[in-house]
Amino acid sequence: MIAGLFEPPAALLAWFYSFTHNYIIAISMIALVIMIITAPLVLKSTKGMLEMQKLQPEMRKLQQEHRGDRQKLNEEMMKLYQQHKVNPLASCFPLLLQMPVFIIMYRVLRGLSHGGETTGFSPQYISTSSRLYHDLLGKHEMLAFGLDLAKRPSEVISQSFGKGLIYALIVVSLGVLYYVQQKMVAARAQVAPNMSETQAKLMQYLPVVFAVFLVFYLTGLVIYYMAQAIFRIGLQYYITHRFYKGEHSLGRQAQAAGERAREIAKKDGGGGGMFSQAKRQLSEAKQAPAKQGGTKPPTVSKRVTPPKNRPTSPNGTIRPASTGKSARPNSARPKKK
Numbered sequence: 001m002i003a004g005l006f007e008p009p010a011a012l013l014a015w016f017y018s019f020t021h022n023y024i025i026a027i028s029m030i031a032l033v034i035m036i037i038t039a040p041l042v043l044k045s046t047k048g049m050l051e052m053q054k055l056q057p058e059m060r061k062l063q064q065e066h067r068g069d070r071q072k073l074n075e076e077m078m079k080l081y082q083q084h085k086v087n088p089l090a091s092c093f094p095l096l097l098q099m100p101v102f103i104i105m106y107r108v109l110r111g112l113s114h115g116g117e118t119t120g121f122s123p124q125y126i127s128t129s130s131r132l133y134h135d136l137l138g139k140h141e142m143l144a145f146g147l148d149l150a151k152r153p154s155e156v157i158s159q160s161f162g163k164g165l166i167y168a169l170i171v172v173s174l175g176v177l178y179y180v181q182q183k184m185v186a187a188r189a190q191v192a193p194n195m196s197e198t199q200a201k202l203m204q205y206l207p208v209v210f211a212v213f214l215v216f217y218l219t220g221l222v223i224y225y226m227a228q229a230i231f232r233i234g235l236q237y238y239i240t241h242r243f244y245k246g247e248h249s250l251g252r253q254a255q256a257a258g259e260r261a262r263e264i265a266k267k268d269g270g271g272g273g274m275f276s277q278a279k280r281q282l283s284e285a286k287q288a289p290a291k292q293g294g295t296k297p298p299t300v301s302k303r304v305t306p307p308k309n310r311p312t313s314p315n316g317t318i319r320p321a322s323t324g325k326s327a328r329p330n331s332a333r334p335k336k337k
Helices: 003-020 023-054 056-065 070-084 093-112 131-136 153-159 161-188 197-216 219-243 250-268 273-291
Strands: none
Touching: 003 023, 003 093, 003 131, 023 056, 023 093, 023 219, 023 250, 056 070, 056 250, 093 219, 153 161, 153 197, 153 219, 161 197, 161 219, 197 219
């Protein structure tokens, strides 16, 4: 059943190879197909993100109004989403989709070079009657344009620095492509009111760090992500012209709403990122007793229950018990002779 997830993309890869006879071109074409399939999801995610950004001023006001009541805040936020027909999870789906696609493509490309060093390749997930299967069966290399796609860049670099230099340049080129893509996103995006500039920079450079780690993965997978990065740059160019062209476009309205939300956050003292907010909440919690005037809690007087058959005075004090003798003072008593 698990193999059924890898067989369709492997069959598509084998079909592309049947008329290109080149591993890099076939991998690039399957990357293009995947981008075409996921592009509508990316566009929908971008639109949902911009619609959410348009609501930031109203969201910030609700946070101020219901600061001490999280349940009421969540209820009002859901009403706001329903009123404007906004799905807060719409922008998350393409991000969640990337990990399964990464795992599937890794297994498919790794399956092409499956087998030991002595016996040669025994490709997995592809039909035994395909041209791709026969060209790889029993081979020890997966060559295309002088590159062995079945090896890791780190492995080639460790064996020969001169030969591995081209593999290192491929990984660096992938990092540059990711940087260009993120610069395109950053040029039109704005920092959210609840995110500091440091956090925004971190999110911007995370894909570049991811490219560096690909030096430990198959070169075929690096080629796949290079092709995908090139197609994503084209998609980002299309997004910029579709959503940010014109003063009344959705992107421009979202940017203006983001500015208003930041102004509200500054007046409320709510800027500075989530770490600053946590620090401010901790400070407010420590200052809470001081705001009450620093007075000690009132002491609770103990109620004394009068014993049975003991009269009490009108003010609630207990009268002394009667001994049956006269209560006259000693000076008034007659002296004994």
